[in-house]
Structure formats: structure tokens, C-alpha cells
Amino acid sequence: MKSFIKHITLGVAVLVGVSACDVNRLPETNISDATFWRSEADLKSASNYLYTFLPVFNRDDNWSDDAFGLASNNVSDGSRLAPSTDNDNYNIPYNLIRAANNIIEKAPRAEAAGQTAIDRYVAEARFFRAWGYFLLVQKYGSVPLILKTLDDASPELYSAAAPREEIYQQIYQDLDFAASKLPTPTTLGNADYGRISNTAALAFKARVALFEGTRAKFHNYGTPNSHLTLAVAAAKAVIDSKQHDLFANYFNLFQYEGEGRQNRENIIVRQYGVSATERVSTHAYYRSTLENGNLSPTKSLADSYLMTDGLPTSKSPLYKTPVVSLDVFANRDERMGATIMKRGDAYMGTKLIFDVAPLVFNKTGFTFRKYSNVDDWVTQNSTMDRVVLRYAEVLLTYAEAKFELEGQISDADLDISVNLLRNRAKVATLSNAFVATNGLDMREELRRERRVELAQEGFRYWDLIRWKTAETELPKPVLGNYFFRDEFGTSVTVNLTPQNYILVQDVSFRKFDAERDYLWPIPINEISLNSNLKQNPKW
CATH class of the missing domain: 1.25.40.890 (Serine Threonine Protein Phosphatase 5, Tetratricopeptide repeat)
Incomplete structure (x- = not known):
């Protein structure tokens, strides 16, 4: 393959x-x-x-409010300068x-x-x-x-x-x-699996058009509806092609079990080596990035996962204040436990079973779980593919673009898009009546669904940019897990909030300039080479 x-x-x-x-x-x-x-x-x-x-x-x-590394990130906290190159x-x-x-x-x-x-x-x-x-x-x-x-x-x-x-x-x-x-994915088959298909072009068009349509809408420029119309049409074309469907197990999507043509959810993947003996291209993402704490989930991300009744923790009667770390995952969307390590999960070669995140590495007290594999940790030569674009994103794009274009979304459209994802995650389905009865906001629920489904896949920062909410979300303090003293121990000094959550980065160190930071600085050397290039505002 x-x-x-x-x-x-x-x-x-x-x-x-x-x-x-x-x-x-x-x-x-x-x-x-x-x-x-x-x-x-x-x-x-x-x-x-x-x-x-x-x-x-x-x-x-790490650019977003979903993750934090071993040190502060200058994109996330607004401290970067225009680079020379x-x-x-x-x-x-x-x-x-x-x-x-x-x-x-x-x-x-x-x-x-x-x-x-x-x-x-x-x-x-x-x-x-x-x-x-x-x-x-x-x-x-x-x-x-x-x-x-x-x-x-x-x-x-x-x-x-x-x-x-x-x-x-x-x-x-x-x-x-x-x-x-x-060609279609079916025509590509096993022999050419990994090459770009016609549905890949349509799915990527939907991604592009959703980005620009919503960015134009919330930043108030251009013709947002023209882009949103393209996003709806492209996403629907992928749905109607019947070339893709959802993989049964969310966690295994990001394991070797999810590789190859048999997983019809994957639309574009970055392929790595053929096998352990044919290491054309490998990576050590799990050991060098996740387990080592270079990318760890935040409280903000963890809080976004719903209870199984479809309600947020602030509204659900199922939510109980956690006493031990495993309680954080009780009665929650299954994607939470598939994305964030919990006690009892397979961990690494020198500690086969996970208990609690080591704070010396995972500064937030959480550890990402997608793509974790004990054998890959040992060899540091993983051939596990990186998912780049999958059918779940197409479903989310369709629902969001439809809502932003029309100001509403029907239950029928919810059922062919986000509710398929919620069914897999064993979360109550979303409907207009459910939103109204529980005092929810449909836009926010669609955005939440996107956040949890695509967590750890590099979307969150760009979503904040296009929604024009980066100026609200990024200047907030970065918080981590509740500090379970008996589990975390006292060997590492940590800052805590009055509510006993790990304080990873104080609000005083975070800023976002809405007049500057929605665009990136053009490298200074490029402007020097071409006098017709102009720097972006305030950089």
C-alpha cells in the first residue's frame, strides 16, 4: 500500500x-x-x-489554546518578532x-x-x-x-x-x-493508495473555501457567501461520491490499524516507511513530541469534551467534581480518552502502563494519546502515516458552511454530518430542539464538535484566526489538569490557581494584537530582495 x-x-x-x-x-x-x-x-x-x-x-x-510545549510559544503568546528569513x-x-x-x-x-x-x-x-x-x-x-x-x-x-x-x-x-x-479512490485502489484522488481535490477545496468564507464573514471583507457556497458544494460532492465513510474506531484511526485503503475515512495521508526493514522515511513523533512534553493538551481543550448526554460539564447532571485523575474521563465523549492519556492506557517501553502525566515533561498534567504506540516509542523509527485530511473534516465543513451560509442548519443536515461523528463517539445527537431546550448555541456546538473531533491535528489555531476569536481566546492564561496531589506528587514545583488547577502560563505573559496578529509577518529579507513587497500591518 x-x-x-x-x-x-x-x-x-x-x-x-x-x-x-x-x-x-x-x-x-x-x-x-x-x-x-x-x-x-x-x-x-x-x-x-x-x-x-x-x-x-x-x-x-502549540500556536493555539489546545496545547502547550516545554516552553512558551511566541505565536500563541504574541511575543514573536518579524523574522529575517x-x-x-x-x-x-x-x-x-x-x-x-x-x-x-x-x-x-x-x-x-x-x-x-x-x-x-x-x-x-x-x-x-x-x-x-x-x-x-x-x-x-x-x-x-x-x-x-x-x-x-x-x-x-x-x-x-x-x-x-x-x-x-x-x-x-x-x-x-x-x-x-x-481518479477516484476506488480506481486508485491498493496499488496507488496515497496518491491524490478526485475526492481529495474536492475535500481540500471545501477546506479552503470554508476558511476564506468564514474569515471574510467575521473579519468583514470580500464576498463570504461566494466562498461558503463553494464549501457546501464541494463537501456535499464528497459525501455524494460514496467513496468515503467513517472508520469504526476513533483511536485506531491514528494507529497502524487505520492505515491503507481499508480505512475509507482517510482522504490524504503523509506516508512514511514501508516497513521496519524498509525505512525509506520514518518519524519519532510519539516519543520526541508527545511523551517528551513538546505538545501537551490544555485544560481548555479537555473542558471542551461533552458528557455522554450531549451537554457540557457546566450543564450536565452527569458531571461530578473529579477526586482522582481517572474521574476527569468519566461519562465523557469517547474521543477524550482516545485523544488524552488516562490511567491504564498503554504508555512506553520503560513504563508500559500510564498512570499520570509527569509534570517535568507534560507541563499541563495531560499527555496526548493519538499516534501513541509502545513499539514506536522503543524503536524511535515509526512508519505510521500522518493523517492530513479525512472524511470527518468534510462532514464538519459541510455542517459549518451550511450554517454560516444560511444562518441555520436542519436536523437532516446534522444527521448526515456531525451526528455521524457523535454516534461514533457515543454522545447524544445534536438537533435544533436539543439546542433550544438546553440553552445552547448552534454555532458554538458546531465549533465545539470541530474542536474535539480534530484535536491534535493542527486545526485549532487557524479556526481561531478565521472566526476572529483569537483576540479573545489566546490572551487567556494557559491552565492544565486539576492538581491531584496524591498522584502527581510534590517532587516538581508547580504554580496553581486558587481552584487548584495547574497554572502553566500566567495571563500577564499573553497578548494578541488584533490589528497585527491575524496576518503573519513577511520575512524582512524577502522585502529587501523585492521592493514591491509590502510588510503586513504593524509588523
Whole structure:
């Protein structure tokens, strides 16, 4: 199922013969490719390189109120400065765009491959070009829009930033082309599992359109309904395709049991090594990030999980003040115990069973559980895939976009979207009558559902940005678990609130400038190289 990963380096030399030193200088590869671009195999091997840009395991949730690391995060607490360079966030997306442009331009040379094959790999390239531009516009807003390979004399090297709406229209055009030319997941089958499908293009379009539609709505600019309409249509197209459904076990989604074509929930994954003996690409996410405390859940995230009756802890008669750490998980949404470690869970090679988070590492007193695996902890060479986009997100996108577009959502639409997720989590279903009877707010419940379903998957920060709630949520103090003295012990000194919760970062160290922090700073060196680039406000 991971067979194409073995060959992912074959086309790299064709695409990366240039330095990635600055963002606008996007010349063609300096490797002669006169003998390349002749067959379908050439197109496929060139396209393989694009997959290396899919996101790896990371600590992006530390930017939000869902997680905290071993030290404060300068995005989360508002203390960062404009960088001189930013390879990860600014240059690398343009490297991807350059590689995609190269394929789009040169694939037609492979006449022997036939038009269908040419269209397919151009479609993959256009998907990844859209991916690269969304990474950029999401962070920086307006950026230069480069749609061809450049040489040293190209005037586009000094392009001004294109309007964000123009960039979004290009993204949609690329994804529409990709959706029309790429195979279905069924056609890809086991042999090509991991390659981009037509439903992947539609699902990503839904993600992009929801982001911009809600951002435009709550930041009061542009035409939000045009984007929300696209989000609803793209998400519904994925639903109607019948190519995907939910995996039965939420925890196993993020284990080896959830890998491969047999899991129809996964739409895009970052594939790692083929096996323990074929370690083409591996990671140590569990040991180096989760168990070591570089990414730990907050009280804010833990509190967002509902009781099984569908009510928050503040309203549910099922909620009891916890006496021991295991009580925190009693009568809760099953996703909580699948996402956050609890007493009795499998832990690590030197301590097989978890009891309580070690505060010297997990500063919040909580430990994330997704992707935890004792054998991977021991080997530090995991080949477990990273889920990048799954069907659950499509269902959440459909429900939220529908609500924000129409100001309401029917029970029928809830039943084909978020209630499927709640059924899996063994939580009471959501309906308009349930919301009204219990004094809830539908928008907040849809947002809560998104938060808990996608926890630890890198969405929360961007949700706060698009909803324009970062200015409210991020300046709050970071709190952790209740301090169960008999379990945590007293060997580590911790700060506590008057209510006996672990105080991880005081409110005095946290800020968010609403006039500045909804956009990221363009690296200073890029502005120096291109005088037509302008810095974002207040940076």
C-alpha cells in the first residue's frame, strides 16, 4: 500500500536543481531534462516529489489554546518578532509551487504517455500548487502569484503581491481541474493508495473555501457567501461520491490499524516507511513530541469534551467534581480518552502502563494519546502515516458552511454530518430542539464538535484566526489538569490557581494584537530582495 513511496526520489533531481534561498527567484531547474518528460513513468516519478511537501508531524497546535510545549510559544503568546528569513513557512511553499509549475509546463512533452496520463499528472501538480498557495495566503494574505517557471531575467521576480481574492480564484481553478482529471479512490485502489484522488481535490477545496468564507464573514471583507457556497458544494460532492465513510474506531484511526485503503475515512495521508526493514522515511513523533512534553493538551481543550448526554460539564447532571485523575474521563465523549492519556492506557517501553502525566515533561498534567504506540516509542523509527485530511473534516465543513451560509442548519443536515461523528463517539445527537431546550448555541456546538473531533491535528489555531476569536481566546492564561496531589506528587514545583488547577502560563505573559496578529509577518529579507513587497500591518 506504500509502494509508491519507495520510488518517491526518482523525480527529485529533475525538480530541485535550484537553491531555495529566496521566495521570488523561481528559475527553471538547471538540470538538463532533454531526455526526460517522455513517458508516463517520467511524469509519475516527477510528480512523486510533490508528495514530500505534505505536512509532517509537527507542533502547530502549540500556536493555539489546545496545547502547550516545554516552553512558551511566541505565536500563541504574541511575543514573536518579524523574522529575517522563514524557510518553513514562506520559502518552502514557493519551492512546491515552482516544482508544480515545472510539471504543468513540461508534462505535455510526454506525448507518448497519452493525453489522459498527461492530464492526470498535470492535475496532481495543480493540486499541489493550490496547496502551496493556500499555505501562503492563509498566513500572509496577499503574496506574489507565480504561475510559470522563471529565469533570472523574468520580471515576475519582482512581482507585487496579488490580491487575496485573485489567489483564491486560482486555487479554485486548480482544484476544479484536479477534481475533473484525477481518479477516484476506488480506481486508485491498493496499488496507488496515497496518491491524490478526485475526492481529495474536492475535500481540500471545501477546506479552503470554508476558511476564506468564514474569515471574510467575521473579519468583514470580500464576498463570504461566494466562498461558503463553494464549501457546501464541494463537501456535499464528497459525501455524494460514496467513496468515503467513517472508520469504526476513533483511536485506531491514528494507529497502524487505520492505515491503507481499508480505512475509507482517510482522504490524504503523509506516508512514511514501508516497513521496519524498509525505512525509506520514518518519524519519532510519539516519543520526541508527545511523551517528551513538546505538545501537551490544555485544560481548555479537555473542558471542551461533552458528557455522554450531549451537554457540557457546566450543564450536565452527569458531571461530578473529579477526586482522582481517572474521574476527569468519566461519562465523557469517547474521543477524550482516545485523544488524552488516562490511567491504564498503554504508555512506553520503560513504563508500559500510564498512570499520570509527569509534570517535568507534560507541563499541563495531560499527555496526548493519538499516534501513541509502545513499539514506536522503543524503536524511535515509526512508519505510521500522518493523517492530513479525512472524511470527518468534510462532514464538519459541510455542517459549518451550511450554517454560516444560511444562518441555520436542519436536523437532516446534522444527521448526515456531525451526528455521524457523535454516534461514533457515543454522545447524544445534536438537533435544533436539543439546542433550544438546553440553552445552547448552534454555532458554538458546531465549533465545539470541530474542536474535539480534530484535536491534535493542527486545526485549532487557524479556526481561531478565521472566526476572529483569537483576540479573545489566546490572551487567556494557559491552565492544565486539576492538581491531584496524591498522584502527581510534590517532587516538581508547580504554580496553581486558587481552584487548584495547574497554572502553566500566567495571563500577564499573553497578548494578541488584533490589528497585527491575524496576518503573519513577511520575512524582512524577502522585502529587501523585492521592493514591491509590502510588510503586513504593524509588523
